[in-house]
Amino acid sequence: MDRPVRPSRFDLALSGLLTVAAVAEVLATPALAPRAAALVTEVAMALALAFRRVRPLPVVVVVAVAGTLETLSGVPLNQGTMVLVAPVIAVFTVCTWASMRTALVAAAIFLVAFAIQTWSFGNGIGNWLFGAVFVIATLIAGFTIQARTREAERLREAAVRHETQLELRARDAADRERARIARELHDVISHSVSVMVVQAGAAERVSMANPPAQEAMRTIQQVGRQALGELSGLLGVLRDGDESIGLGPQPGLDALPELFDRSAAAGVTVEACLAPELARQVPAGPQLASFRILQEALTNVRKHSAATSARVGVLLDGGALQLTVEDDGPAREEGPAAPGGGLGLRGARERAKVYGGTIDAGHTPGGGFSVRAAIPVEELE
Numbered sequence: 001m002d003r004p005v006r007p008s009r010f011d012l013a014l015s016g017l018l019t020v021a022a023v024a025e026v027l028a029t030p031a032l033a034p035r036a037a038a039l040v041t042e043v044a045m046a047l048a049l050a051f052r053r054v055r056p057l058p059v060v061v062v063v064a065v066a067g068t069l070e071t072l073s074g075v076p077l078n079q080g081t082m083v084l085v086a087p088v089i090a091v092f093t094v095c096t097w098a099s100m101r102t103a104l105v106a107a108a109i110f111l112v113a114f115a116i117q118t119w120s121f122g123n124g125i126g127n128w129l130f131g132a133v134f135v136i137a138t139l140i141a142g143f144t145i146q147a148r149t150r151e152a153e154r155l156r157e158a159a160v161r162h163e164t165q166l167e168l169r170a171r172d173a174a175d176r177e178r179a180r181i182a183r184e185l186h187d188v189i190s191h192s193v194s195v196m197v198v199q200a201g202a203a204e205r206v207s208m209a210n211p212p213a214q215e216a217m218r219t220i221q222q223v224g225r226q227a228l229g230e231l232s233g234l235l236g237v238l239r240d241g242d243e244s245i246g247l248g249p250q251p252g253l254d255a256l257p258e259l260f261d262r263s264a265a266a267g268v269t270v271e272a273c274l275a276p277e278l279a280r281q282v283p284a285g286p287q288l289a290s291f292r293i294l295q296e297a298l299t300n301v302r303k304h305s306a307a308t309s310a311r312v313g314v315l316l317d318g319g320a321l322q323l324t325v326e327d328d329g330p331a332r333e334e335g336p337a338a339p340g341g342g343l344g345l346r347g348a349r350e351r352a353k354v355y356g357g358t359i360d361a362g363h364t365p366g367g368g369f370s371v372r373a374a375i376p377v378e379e380l381e
Contacts, residue, residue: 003053003056007053018046021046023043029079032076032080037075041070042066045062053093057106060091067117071117076121083117084131090106091139092141095146096146104139118131196220252282252284253291268298268310268327271310272314278321286375301329305369306330309327320374320375321373322374324372326364326371327369355376357373359372
């Protein structure tokens with residue numbers, strides 16, 4: 001992790017608290033003599049800790065030298081606490097904010113400083129071992145925390161990357177679906193305009209005795225052909241590869257029986273409830289959108305469910321085409337979606353949005369999955 005360039009408020013507060021504690025300890029402990037040397041060295045150790053994360057190794061050197069000078073000046077080694085607290089904080093900081101090599105160097109510096117202090121004061125090796133145990137234990141704890149912190153950061157970064165990838169995939173899928181919708185709407189509109197042009201040509205031929213009508217039919221043909229040319233030039237760029245621009249009709253509600261047959265052949269039988277004469281009451285665009293939504297819902301049943309059958313409902317109610325697909329799959333436990341899951345439903349939502357419609361999808365209480373769509377339509381006379 002990146003080290004800060006200046007002491008944090010926490011480190012300043014910690015340093016200030018330790019400074020006050022060091023001064024109080026020296027003033028309240030007569031054994032810490034000579035008092036001037038003890039006061040100067042312990043305050044120096046406490047103040048140095050304010051920069052423990054800015055310059056970890058130099059702080060280690062300052063604390064080790066100050067503690068050694070305190071002992072060499074005659075201050076009893078076993079009377080003050082700052083000579084042990086400051087090294088522990090300094091070593092822990094190096095472990096968490098510097099490299100392993102730097103941490104080992106810091107620990108070695110304190111072990112040498114403790115050895116000098118123990119020798120100068122004439123204590124046995126037990127005093128050195130006491131300080132060494134604290135330093136080594138702090139070293140191990142620091143390494144452990146550093147490893148876990150880095151692992152947590154790695155997992156967090158991986159999660160962010162994964163979430164970004166999912167968002168990009170969803171956005172890409174939505175863009176592809178919008179392009180597909182535009183291509184299909186191009187076919188629908190082109191087919192309708194082609195029929196208008198043909199009908200206008202036929203009307204022109206049978207209205208020989210009515211020149212104004214003939215002129216109107218010629219105008220319709222001219223405008224229709226111009227519209228076809230503009231559609232081909234403008235929307236044809238949405239075609240992929242060498243796919244040609246088709247002027248044939250796209251599937252509508254009258255193609256649903258064939259869709260259900262294909263679903264049954266793939267292993268999912270369909271129980272359909274279709275209102276009669278819908279193909280004559282609903283415009284071509286909403287019909288195409290409804291067909292694709294039902295197609296995607298049945299595809300999801302085959303891909304993501306253990307269901308063997310599905311119930312499909314299509315009816316016109318309240319000025320909207322109501323679509324329902326429910327499967328008989330087993331109840332599923334809540335959990336994260338499988339990679340790539342839900343992209344098809346996003347595409348279906350894009351189709352519904354074209355006509356101001358909505359889609360709701362989710363697990364049903366008794367098991368299985370339900371997709372419900374409502375697409376506003378203007379009924380044909």
